[in-house]
Amino acid sequence: MSGFRIAKGGLINREQTLDFTFDGRKYQGVKGDTLASALLANGVRIVGRSFKYHRPRGVWGVWFDDPNAIFDLTLKDVSLPNCPATTTHLVEGMSARAVNAYPSAQFDIKGVFDRFHRFMPAGFYYKTFKWPHWHLFEPVIRKMAGLGHLGSEIIEGYQSEQHNIRCDLLVIGGGPAGLAGAQAAAQAGQSVILVDDHPEFGGGLYRRSKDIEGVKPAQWVARQCRAIEAAGGRLMPATTAFGVYDHNMVALAQDKGFGLAPTLWRVRAKRILMATGATDRPVTFANNDRPGVMSLDGALEYLARYGVLVGRKIAVLSNNSFVEPAAEILRRAGGEVRVLDATQGQAKALGNKVLHGVEMNGQRFDCDTLLASSGLTPVVHLWRHAGGKLDWDENLAAFIPGKAPDNMRAAGAANGTFDLDNALSEARAKAIGAPVPKQKSTYRITPLWPKPDAKARQWIDFQHDVTLKDIELAARENYASVEHLKRYTTLGMASDQGKTSNMTGLAAMAALQGRSIPEVGTTTFRPPFVPVPIGLYGGARRGQLFNPLKRLVLEDRHRAAGAALGEYGGWLRPGWYGARDITREVLRARNAAGILDASPLGKIEVMGPDAASFVNFIYYNTISTLKTGCIRYGFMLTEGGIVYDDGVIARLADNHFVISCSSSHVESVTAALESWRQDGNDPDRIFIHDCTQNWPTVTVTGPKAREIMAQLDLSIDLADFPHMTWRETRFKQAAARVARVSFTGDTSYEISVPVDKVHALWDAVILAGKPLGAGPIGVEALSVLRAEKGYIIVGKDTDGEVMPHDLGFAIPRAKKTAAFVGDRGLHTDNANREDRRQLVGLRVPDGAVALATGAHLVEKSASGLHSIGVVTSSYNSPSIGQPIALALVEKGTERMGETLTIWHMDQQNTATVVSPVFLDPKGARLNAG
Amino acid sequence: MRDDSTKWDTPLGQERATIAGDGFELSLIPLTCQTLISGPIAACLAVSGQKQAFGWPDIVTGQPYALRLRRDRLLVVNGGQQAEGWDERGVAVSDMTGAYSVIEIDGPQAIDLLNSGTELSIDLPSGTVARQFHGFATLIYRWQSLTCYRLHIQRCYLEAIWKHMQS
Structure with missing residues (x-):
């Protein structure tokens, strides 16, 4: 037991205690605690196990930078896996269990793996589990891999809201720089949104012992917030900017509490001010992964926010000028603090599950906690998401924002401006587009990077057990690029995505290769900045909204008739009616007539003086000779000559065609037509309207189709209505279009009417057909009918290599003289095989x-x-x-x-x-x- | 193929009740006529008899009216039936009355509902009313007041979009 809650201080409510369990043991925290702070306050040191060697792990960081404390959480009926303990706030009754440990983080039976670490270096499984076959080992390895466990219960109502908003300036980060920048911009008349991932604004300000601009930090924060809101700005606490996308779109995840789906905000900002701060880097030394070794910055933050002193006897191992003020803060809180200069020798942590001390240059220093800081790393992830460049700053020994993305600026610690006064003036200037005054930095650092050839094990990635020796191995095996290094060793692939490990890892690789750190470079920064639930992206797109089908106007009639509905080409269509008996429906159509809802069939109109030549160009078959009132079957091809769609083309007038493409291809055919229309044509002489949904269609097919048609009062001379022709007429005082065209091999009529007439049409056809033995048929019967006749379905009977001459349509390829899409592709060696x-x-x-x-x-x-x-x-x-x-x-x-x-x-x-x-x-x- | 009839809610059809939400009302609006006219915009206006085509964030008032979909395309609403096909004045005309369902959203929070599925800002004008709403191709415009909006949506997606608005 070493961490404890001091008597006063912090942003917590000590009056409200909260009971919870961790790995089955009962603990108590207070309102405002995170799980990590509550456990530290209870003196708990071991909060997890590392991924590969199952070494005991303590809390390293205080917020998004912690790779160690990952819990499966349960609260009443809600279970969530892999929750970071440092960013999950404590709730009464919460039950936490460390991932990747059994039966507990304290006593993990797989801890024995660590004894065999010599046989499990980076990439060992690539070399080991390949004989006789990887798949022999795969099930066991997959079972051992992964961290938390999904609960068996679905969380009812777990659905993210999604909103789109805009602003002049989005300030990311509610620390001192962000607050100052947001206030300046808001008071200059800009619409400002300020977001911070903590529930309280202030960032790292609370850990300061001094006043800021004459007042206490908390007062200063409150003053800034009031000023921002008074000027019309919007404050969004507990909201993480996790990605920057094209055209200044920033994605925000707003926390709603445990078990509730966060809200997704898509912010389109004219300008972005990134004030995301900086994090502490670990020091790489022997056994630096022991519980009790943690971030100096983190320790200060636990003290300031949660009133938790992480140890009683504290050693601080550092290389920069911020260490003394930090040590003084810890001393004032009651810690016995000793500062060690990390640049003056190689340290070694002593102890196993419990830290006993640190050894350096042959001297032993007893301590229960070792705080490490090898310098500050600006949090530049969002900068890189947006395409910003990074520059290496020798004085800061860190990458800082370089060439800026459009409309984005960085300020404060995120920009390498670590002095508070400098950060405030920089943020205020950048927020309103004013020149930034030249400023001197008081921050001093002696570079401290991993030293290769160390004898003891030194950890680079705490969660994934990547050690300095693994980096050396990767370098020896020529995984020299940082991207290769990452994949080979899994460096930076932990749930913190390298926030603690990347800098030291690439510095180690630089040292091994004799190159500078900027020469080695960084891996790619990708959204999301922190893990977010997949449901955040999905929002309401679940259940029937996950992939909504198109719905037929006549669906009510089909349901009333007992149709079995299913997805066919993106539409919810009748598969069959009544009991599943496809044979009955096929024979009904062959012996009397089948009645089919063919509404999804494409009805794309092509109009204009150049419509005929355009359609002739689009289709493989010659269409220019088609007479008005007639219909022709044809193929649309890709430019490579592959069959893309088949359908029929009807000519309504000299300059008016209707393309009836496959039901599932309407959007893509329309898009292809639009694309070709604008390529090499006068777009004012050809227009394309997709009228499919304006003309629902009922098809009557079978030997008694004509008898049924005769009863429909369509005013058509059926005796003079040959196959592959078209008639425009009236039905119930409305326009009607009738095509004599067949997809079954029998006499067929496709009758298209306006939406408000189609129920009447369907009823009339059913009524007329019933005495003749006709009735509705579904798509399953249609599929059989068309196959009996040898009619293809493109995409089912064709694939990505089929050309029209493979289907028996060779004449246009040989004889069509006019240019058409795909012509060249039909004369290649491949086409002639x-x-x-x-x-x-x-x-x-x-x-x-x-x-x-x-x-x-x-x-x-x-x-x-x-x-x-x-x-x-x-x-x-x-x-x-x-x-x-x-x-x-x-x-x-x-x-x-x-x-x-x-x-x-x-x-x-x-x-x-x-x-x-x-x-x-x-x-x-x-x-x- | 399996029978998925029960997986999908029975469509509510055209006679659906108005929905009262938090700060908005949602209703389905019957329109007598919608006509798609494509061509040079001046010719489209001449054929439709309209003086202007509305874009975003224009407030549409009066009947009939024309919405601008793109630089060479209008949707004329309640303008009466027109001869379909190629008009010698240089435009293409198609009836679309049945192709679009129209949802009206009225109330002070209507804009928030719309912004759950699209990016709308009064400060960002556009010549067109065409928008993606929850990924669906729609037409969105302001109707008669600052807080009333109309959406023209493909009829086949009415159930899905209606459900989105209630989710």
């Missing part, structure tokens, strides 16, 4: 079951079986009376009649290659009537 996969049909032997979609067609070769194709669609065909399949097969058209081997899940079957058109190859049904 003789072994291209081509669309074919497959029949299975009598009595065999349907082939599996995705099954491979295989041939034997010297090296075994190799794939020559794949089954793309496969169904039991009610119309044919046996299973059918479509497939893409090498030289498919040359293989007609050949029996091929089908391989699927280690089973082999056979199938015979046939034409993909199983039903009505001459089109008699299609053109009937």
Whole structure:
């Protein structure tokens, strides 16, 4: 027991005590404590175990810079894994358990791993677990990896709010520089937002023993806050700026308390003032990871904010000029403090779970706490997110903000301005765009970096157990770049993302390579600055809003008819009606008529004097010769000649076309058309309107489709309405568009009407069809119907290599003279290969079951079986009376009649290659009537 | 394919009740006609009979009115039926009455609700009313007052956007 709560001081409420447990033991804290401060106040030293060697770990830092105290927390029904104890505020009844330790952080059975550390250096598993196979070891290693455990219960109502706001100036960091800057800008008339991740503003000010501008720190902070708000500024405490993105968009996570989802604020700021302060760097010495070794800055902060003195007998190991004032503060609080100059020799911490002292230059100094500081590191993460450069400052022995990103400035300790008065004047000037006065710094530091070839183990990354020897090993094995060093050793990959370890790690690499620190450089800083819940990004996008489907106007009718609804191409559509009996629906369509909600089919209008030549250019097939009132099937290709979409094009007038593309491709086809419209065309002579949702469509298909149509009062001469033509007419006094076009192989009519008429249309069609044996069919039946006819679905029966001539559409490639998208791609060596996969049909032997979609067609070769194709669609065909399949097969058209081997899940079957058109190859049904 | 009917709430349809939120009211507005007109903006205005096309943060008043979607495109609201197709004055005309549902948000906190899904600021004018709202393509403009807004949304996403506004 060494840390304790002093009699007075801190930003806590001593009157309100809070009971909690840690690793099963009961403790008491007070309102305003973090879990870490409460444990320190109770004298708890061991709060966790390191990741690899399971060495005991104590608290190192006081806020986001602590890599050691990571807890799984439970409060009533809420469990959250991997909560940093230093940034999680204590709540009555909270139960904390150290991660990566069993049964407790104090007595961890895996602590024995440390005895085998010689066999587990950096990258040992890359070298060790590869024989006979990595997958043999993977399950155990994965089980051992990771930190906390997810609770089994979902947290009800855990949903982040999200807001977008703007301001003239966003000040990040509510310490003295941030407060001074925000006040100056607000009083200059700017709209200002000031954010700080603590619940209280003031930053590191409270640890000061002296007054600031004539008043106590707390009074000064309150005064600044009042002034900012009085000038119209907005204060956002408990809010962390965790990322800076393009165009000055800063993401903020606002803490709402334990178990409640934080709120995401996206702030678009005209200017950003970064006043994020600086953190203490660890000193690298023997056994520097022992519980009781912690940050000097952190110790001061625990004292100032939480009234906790972290030790009674304290040694301070430092190399800079801030150490004496700090030691004096600790002495005044009751600590017995001894200052050691870390630059004058190699230190070694004594003790294991309990720190007994420190040895230096052959002398032993007894202590229960060792506070280390090898200099201040400005917190420049957000600066780098925004694309700002870093400069190396020899005088500060630190990277400081260099060339600034647009509209962003740094002030205070974050800018390397460690003297308080200098920081205030700098922040005020930068906040209002005034020149910054030249200032002298009182901060002095003697550089102190890890010294290679040390005999004892010296820790660089406390959580991930990266030691100086690991850095040396990486250098020997030529992982010399800092990015390689990071991946090889996992340096900086702990949950603090290198906030304590990166500087010492890259300094060690610099020393090993005989290079300067700036020459070695830093790893990449990426958002988020601190861990945030994934739910913060998702917000309300969960459940039905995670990936909302498009909804049909007729969904109420489908539900009333007992439809099974499912996702098809981004739409919620009927898969079938009533009990699942696809055969019944297929036979209904083949024998009478199927009635289908085809509303998602694309209805993209292309209009203008150049519309005809444009559509002709877009499509593989020749469209320019299409007559008004007629329809043509066609392919859209990528520039490489790959089939991108298929559909039909109707010509309503000389300068007016409707493209009916695949249901799931409407947005992408519209975007492609817009893209081509603006490329090489006069955009004032072609316009594209996606009218899909204005024209819901009901399709009637089957031998009795015409009889049904005749009862609909559509004023169409059905006797003079051949396949692939189009009629504009009226339905219930509204415009109606009827296309005679088929995706089933039977006589079909697609009737499109305005939204407010489609219920009437559906009801009329159902009513007319019922006496004839017709009824609704879902998409599952449609899939069978179209496969029986050999009609493809792009993306299912095609892949990223299929060209139109692979599907039997070779004439435009050979004869179309006008330019079209994809033309060049169709004449490459690849396009002309003789072994291209081509669309074919497959029949299975009598009595065999349907082939599996995705099954491979295989041939034997010297090296075994190799794939020559794949089954793309496969169904039991009610119309044919046996299973059918479509497939893409090498030289498919040359293989007609050949029996091929089908391989699927280690089973082999056979199938015979046939034409993909199983039903009505001459089109008699299609053109009937 | 599995039956996901119960995974998705039954659509509320067009006859849904007004929702009273914290500082705003949400209602679905029936419009008699919406027409998309593309072409040089002066020609679009001439064909539509409108004198101006509203952008952001204009306050739209009166009927009919035209919203500017992009530099060569208007949506004319309640302007009456027009012949569809290519107009020889150099514009393309399509009926869109059924394509867009229209939600009205009225109240002092309406702007906050909108800013949960998009970036809106009176200080940041735009020629167009087209916006992404929670990732959906929408049209957003001020309607008749400082605190009333209208959203035109693709009809197929009405249920999703309505749910977003209540979440």
